[in-house]
Amino acid sequence: MTAGSDQSNSGARKRTIISVDAMGGDQGPPAVVSGIAKSAEKNPDIGFIVHGRASEIEPLIQKAGLAGRCEIRDMPEVVTMDAKPSIVMRNGKNTSMWSAVDAVKNGEAGAVVSCGNTGALMAVSMLRLRKIPGVDRPAIACLWPSRNKGGFNIMLDVGADIRADEKDLLQYALMGGSYARNGLDIKRPRIGLLNVGTEEHKGRAEIKAAHDLIAQAAPAAELDFVGFVEGGDIPSNRVDVIVTDGFTGNVALKTGEGTASLIRELLREAFNATPLSKFAALLALGSLKRLTKRIDPRRVNGGVFLGLNGTVVKSHGSADATGVSSAIKLAFRLAESGFTERLAARVASSGIAVQDDASVTNKNEQNA
Amino acid sequence: MTAGSDQSNSGARKRTIISVDAMGGDQGPPAVVSGIAKSAEKNPDIGFIVHGRASEIEPLIQKAGLAGRCEIRDMPEVVTMDAKPSIVMRNGKNTSMWSAVDAVKNGEAGAVVSCGNTGALMAVSMLRLRKIPGVDRPAIACLWPSRNKGGFNIMLDVGADIRADEKDLLQYALMGGSYARNGLDIKRPRIGLLNVGTEEHKGRAEIKAAHDLIAQAAPAAELDFVGFVEGGDIPSNRVDVIVTDGFTGNVALKTGEGTASLIRELLREAFNATPLSKFAALLALGSLKRLTKRIDPRRVNGGVFLGLNGTVVKSHGSADATGVSSAIKLAFRLAESGFTERLAARVASSGIAVQDDASVTNKNEQNA
Structure with a gap:
């Protein structure tokens, strides 16, 4: 597959791009960015598109020395853990979750990872990625x-x-x-x-x-x-x-x-x-x-959400850096295959x- | 309550009688009688009515020195673990399970314990004890x-x-x-x-x-x-x-x-x-x-089966002596209360x- 690959880095390395919603989850952007850092260190073949409030996530990414591995998509809104899926489907266009799913839809990333609200993530994923014929x-x-x-x-x-x-x-x-x-x-x-x-x-x-x-x-x-x-x-x-x-x-x-x-x-x-x-x-x-x-x-x-035109990995809302990194590893493996x-x-x-x-x-x- | 009490022993001791199906369960009568022995030793206030093939259970009870604590009801038939509940309801009158439940129905015992087939035990219990009004x-x-x-x-x-x-x-x-x-x-x-x-x-x-x-x-x-x-x-x-x-x-x-x-x-x-x-x-x-x-x-x-006119305790089919003894303890406690x-x-x-x-x-x- 070619979707979500990135050859823009100099040299022959071809990275698989994972789209990450940095805003969902109980522990917020610091845990998500720490998880990205863990994965980035272990696996040089992953690149990231990170979605969320740039004012919050950019300093974290800079501090972790990940600027060369992460593209940031500044999204002003956040899907809260208690948001109703139907409301998010109607009004969620400017959320980090929506943007993270769209990166897969547009072929920019091979898979998406979010720690956010499960119901909302499923609703947005179904709306944007659509079901596979037959499912x-x-x-x-x-x-x-x-x-x-x-x-x-x-x-x-x-x-x-x-x-x-x-x-x-x-x-x-x-x-x-x-x-x-x-x-x-x-x-x-x-x-x-x-x-x-x-x-x-x-x-x-x-x-x-x-x-x-x-x-x-x-x-x-x-x-x-x-x-x-x-x-x-x-x-x-x-x-x-x-x-x-x-x-x-x-x-x-x-x-x-x-x-x-x-x-x-x-x-x-x-x-x-x-x-x-x-x-x-x-x-x-x-x-x-x-x-x-x-x-x-x-x-x-x-x-893992199965039956959609794109791979979505839902991380636990309470995931820490280790948990987020596991979810990214799984997303990478599925994107690669x-x-x-x-x-x-x-x-x-x-x-x-x-x-x-x-x-x-x-x-x-x-x-x- | 007076049902299932026994004052026939000399002295003032009033025993609570537990009816035990000795034939059900994967480990057969030896495990059940060992469980009875454990309970009998720990708690002098329990008496037992033991149902099953006398030729098999009487020697076990004699050997365990329980003859004074157990009354044996010789029943020729056994409900197997794969028996269909509907068949047992129609043809189960001569099984140890049926007899064990009937001892509660007749007021001879305060509760019944069986390691046998769950579906059959529920069917026989419903048929013989009937549901409590309102359940x-x-x-x-x-x-x-x-x-x-x-x-x-x-x-x-x-x-x-x-x-x-x-x-x-x-x-x-x-x-x-x-x-x-x-x-x-x-x-x-x-x-x-x-x-x-x-x-x-x-x-x-x-x-x-x-x-x-x-x-x-x-x-x-x-x-x-x-x-x-x-x-x-x-x-x-x-x-x-x-x-x-x-x-x-x-x-x-x-x-x-x-x-x-x-x-x-x-x-x-x-x-x-x-x-x-x-x-x-x-x-x-x-x-x-x-x-x-x-x-x-x-x-x-x-x-514990709830909602019947009588207390039925279903022990695990694979229960050993410790498991059977736990089930008897629970039956005793509920009968007493x-x-x-x-x-x-x-x-x-x-x-x-x-x-x-x-x-x-x-x-x-x-x-x-």
Whole structure:
């Protein structure tokens, strides 16, 4: 792909450009710019377009010595964390978020990263980038620490839409499979459909219908469908991609994060309990640090919006420099792989497998 | 209450009788009888009626020296883990599960414990014990390790029924509050309604409607309604009771268990990584044991069926002696407190608060 590449720097280096909304997020521009600095230092192949109030971000960029790596787009307005998506869609033209998404739309950047309001980011992304033909509902996919060799599973939808019918769930399976292939380098992703029990007679009607649709479409899409999985399988090595509706996925994601955070706290308390345990913690420091890193939510930061004509990475609102840098790394990887085009091709070719159902085709055409 | 008490032993001791299905569960009668032995040793005030194949369980009970504490009911048939609930309802009269539930129905025991097939246990319990007047859908409530002083929160429904409308969710709030009061000794339980966001404009229609119903009923039911909570709040000290439908609750429960189990594994690996970390683990053994105990799923074993004329505790199918003993302890506590009667009274009196809605009253009358 050529979109979002930059050969203007002298020499042969060809940078992949990432568009960054510097204003969203709870920690504001300083955390975002620190994240950019971290990524810039680690990876010389990234260039940045940074969107936000120049009076705030320019001094930060200067101070971090990033002037040569960042182009600044001065945008006067900011989307607040509690802004209603519908209002932002109508009046958001002068916000940093809108401008950041438009850089992808215009082909100036290969992907966009924002820590801002999720609902507003999805609304602006849908409005500006539009859905890929064949996709009814875009989804948000997250990475989940797992027992798999690569260390992560993918789950979607984790909150783009609170409802999903069987055809949406099929599309999530195809899109999640494509993300696993391009984002995690898994040649033949294993797909599981989240349910309350693995017995055939359990579960909601749309989930049973989705089971049959995915089973039918999987071989042509080069996916292995493992059937129903339960909540306990999300971090397992039975699957690579877990498919569910956005309500259930969002609850599961936050439940997992909440559980991990409670255990981290209790672990800290345990090691602070006695002088002996404090000493033990000191001895085991290296091992404990590796463990903490493995389950650190900042390392798996970055929900990817799937189903749009362009790659959008939503960073946690509370992300610090490490979190922002992880999200940028993910955006870079997806931009490099030509992920958007590959996903579109996959959905288009799999559309053939289900196009004998006229209602799908019509619905897609209306929405495309 | 007098049901399930036993004064036949010489002396003044009045035992609370717990009915135990010895045949369900993955580990079979030996694990269940070991669990009974653990509980019998710790608590002299429990007597048992044990249901199952006498040829299998009698030798175990003799060997454990429990003959004086256990009455055996010889039942030839066993409900398998994959049995269909509808089949068990029709043909299950000679199973240990049926007999165990009937001991509560007949007033011989104060509560029943089974490790068997959840769907079948719910079906048999509904058939034999019947729903409390005013309850449409019984629910399964679980305990969740939390930051609260007592160490646990309650979540319901975690799998009795995959759907719940706003009136069901209201009933779950009332029943969960009653369970918190009687099971966890919380005078004024705080109730949260699980949703994907705390903003007013998010979530499904039935959840928004339930929000208003619970807010209206809470003061008369002596509950504090804290409004919407998210997955991350389940282990928090913001709430005591989390209300949700059985599909979402089951996914959340298993996701939490799966996450905790992954972290336990990684922790074990971390401490086995180097000789130094092994030594450190040895030093911190006491603290680590306390932590492990705190998040040990066997300690929070026991889903309670709420909304029936009798207390039913569902132990994990994979429960070992420690797990079975935890479930028996919970059953004992609820039997002692006269929980069933208190919950029925609470639902009945709260019925007044919503009876201006004729549809509720009619539906309840049909189902009672």
